[in-house]
Amino acid sequence: MAETIFDKSRPTRRAVAQRVAEGAVQQLLPDHQVRSSPPMLPEVSELQAVRHFTNLARKNFSIDTHFYPLGSCTMKYNPRGAHRAAMQEGFLSRHPLTPTSHSQGVLACLYELQEILQNVTGTAQVCLTPMAGAQGELTGALMIKAYHVDNNDYERTEIIVPTAAHGTNPATASMAGLIAKEVEVDADGDVDLDSLKRVVGPKTAGVMLTNPSTCAVFERRIQAISDIVHEAGGLLYYDGANLNAILGRARPGDMQFDVLHLNLHKTFATPHGGGGPGAGPVGANELLAPYLPTPMVTKTESGYGWLEQSERPNSIGRLSSFMGNVGILLRAYAYSLMLGANGMRNVSAYATLNANYLMKRLSIAGFHPAYPDRRATHEFAISLRQEAKETGVTAMDFAKRLLDYGFHAPTTYFPLLIPECFLIEPTETETKEELDAFADAMIAILKEAQQEPELVKQAPHQQPVGRLDEVQAVRHLDVTAH
């Protein structure tokens, strides 16, 4: 029985150090505006609270505690120095509406981060406000739409995405009021150019691509794709989910992408926080830069300041209450200061070395890379289809059993077009020993699958809970404790 914090609650118990001098408010607020019964928040002591949440923390896998090769998520080490840099009093206590005269410190950091990201992506301008990759995608889609509308090109309503695209891509198209169309991927994981030629046309607003692609291979014909899309009057959007693979050695801008987003919580090592926050800055070439959202940071003779809607009349507008996830931006800035240009090139070098090495070790052991003739990028996909056929043990079973071996599972069943898929991304911050241990665990589980399949099918066995019933969770929804 998982005891929730509400089970520990007792009426009138308090964490007394948290009291403040209470002022009487009865006569200040009309009776009919006042709540009749208090909210059911827990009533516990400070120690009970600390112990409860500390013990909850211990039930989590995390980068700090486990190898976490979650493909497409770039679970690299999150430097504590960057965290501390952002957690300083001057940054934490700054009210977002403080006048610029008293905000030069944070504005300088943000301005320099804009410049770093422009340089790294090969774009003309970068806006930092989008709060996660998906919001960055929406930003890009809205910019593409605004551009076509400005050119009186109202028929361009379609966004083309590869069949293997992340779900956010088509969902973003819908949010932007555009229609997602799919383009096929060929047997080597590249976009099928014939399929692309068939689907682009006068209705094409843009094409969204990840490069390296979600199939974990580099899109080799990116130049041809760019030509096809641009000749059809469409624009090219770069989903930066996989930038870690090419950081400092190939730039989306040089690949003729018109607009892009970055995931700072991936490539720039900001903590994932159990699901967020992220940050999804958007960069654009000269053509699309006027449409970037507000606010942006500018530098003038009198110092740093904000660029708001009045200075940027073509902007698609505001996307957040203030300036997005500034705290995350500061961590990414601190991280890039420590890396410098060389450090960035080393990121992609060693992320790629680790992925290729692990793919090689697994294929020597008899596992099946989805694209055996291709280089791994910063990640690679394997298909456990044959293993599942032979032993009845699925990719999900493998994933659960890996937990018992002390490894977080890779991304499972994505991309969808690879059956029984594991998408494995070791990142540059893991040692060779860790990669070897992971490969050994995979080999051991394969042996278990062959000799004692039930052991794997019933996994995990050594976690705080056994395999959970997701079907029951939906059929008998229990989403609050009261």
Next chain:
Amino acid sequence: MPFIPHTHADKASMLETLGIASIEDLFDEIPERIQCADLSDIPDGVSEMAMLRHMADRARQDESGTCFLGAGCYDHFIPAAVWDIASRGEFLTAYTPYQAEASQGTLQLVYEFQTMLASLTAMEVANASVYDGASALAEAILMAIRINRKSKSKRVLIPASLNPSYIATVQSIVTHQGIKLDLMPTLDGLTPISDIDFENAAAVVLQHPNFFGLLEDADSLTTNAHDADALVIGVVNPMTLAILKPPGDWGDTGADIVCGDGQPLGIPMASGGPSFGFLCTRMAQVRQLPGRIAGRTQDKNGNDGFVLTLQAREQHIRRAKATSNICTNQGLLVTAATIYMTLLGPQGLHDVASACVHNTHWLVDRLTELPNVSMRFAAPYFHECVLDFGEPTEALQQRMLNNGILPGYPLTGLIDNGSQAMLVCATETRTNQDIERYRQVLADG
């Protein structure tokens, strides 16, 4: 190499396994023309010590003084335990709890968070957060249109008394799906309910207390909107709900969707982000709620455990037909807020909210004793209030800043004759001395 652990021997042995001479060989699928990016504008890397020294200098520049600014972000006290625990690596460096058995800490915490938010707002279900308050409102509006699709209307009423950056954000995000936003005008700082034309409205938004700190007539608005078959979206500050009637109890049957920004619940102001947005609704509408939701279930041995549930609403399964494109949310801030609400409890949160109300009223009383200062609006207010200062606020603000006081939010362009008005706020962290000092500096001119 910062953060990269490979020794020369490691590298050599890995290259040997791969049968290649150099790491550069691994990039041979990238066309040469687009290789070798020029990073000449990026400086060389520095040590952690040098980085921290630089960042400390920058952070010190921004220490600007005693805060009487609110307008959507509030200077509350945060108990030490909140961020001590939230910063534990197991919370800080985990990702989305897709592997439930390896993520019970995060999942149970989200379940407890959902319970707390549902209780605070008197709604039945909350999600695991969206980005911030403004984007939460955009999601709430999209959700309302989906729920009320029978009405075939895409007209949504939003009040002029709504936070202006929320209005701007909602405009950027929702209008692309054919939604028409109509602004309800404000009279004396409030939304005049009897004047509202609900005709053909799918939903109506109300911020309460509103942007000017005033208490709206949420009961009448809710009842009238429901009579006209429009849904009600409440935008609230969760802190105020320790005292104020929760949106689930507004009017006849309560609001249908409730959203807002969680910053007051243990999140530092930090330039406005990261914070988190929350979204609550009725169980009947749970399938239209975007974002992650944690649910309690059992494992194969019959023990309780937690999973992400109702995932078929989300982009990774539903793709173009998902409720939203949101993937990454603001999990870490939810962790902090859950610990904060636990430490405060119902009485603690009530005390904090009361102190905010009390301090702001005291600030307003003391300032309006000065000859040039007056309240703009007469209606009851919570912990923010619009004051006219009898002089242009631009110069006034600089004068106060030079004395270490952030005096409030200038309302130039936001209300009639706004150039002499500011929105002021005094949370529980402001002392009587702080308030007296504000009065003194203001009086000294």
Next chain:
Amino acid sequence: MPDFPSDLRYALTHEWVRVNGKRATVGISDYAQTQLGDVVYVELPEIGTPVECEGEVAVVESVKAASDIYAPVTGKIVDTNNDLENAPETVNADPYGEGWFFVIDMSDEELPEDLLTAEAYSAHCQDEDDE
């Protein structure tokens, strides 16, 4: 092996149709329910809704997938299986019986020609499996 009753007709998108006069009862095939896994939710249309052949009418969800259900014929929804709301698992247990989804009052008595016989549909499923 999935079961394909020979008295039904099937759509390429895995719906089955049972015709009785102008009333067409629609559900999803045994093959489809196996592919989906445990059904956890079915979103049904409102009675009276006009539907177009091949238009989206309903949604069926498992934990890992959500699939649209298309109308195999043109007409108007005259009945829906509200029992599925509380017992979606019926779709798995009895796809051709208690697990039906809705009934369409057909505007045309002739079934569209591209609806498959049990034999042809079985071959179609075999092809999908081999892919």
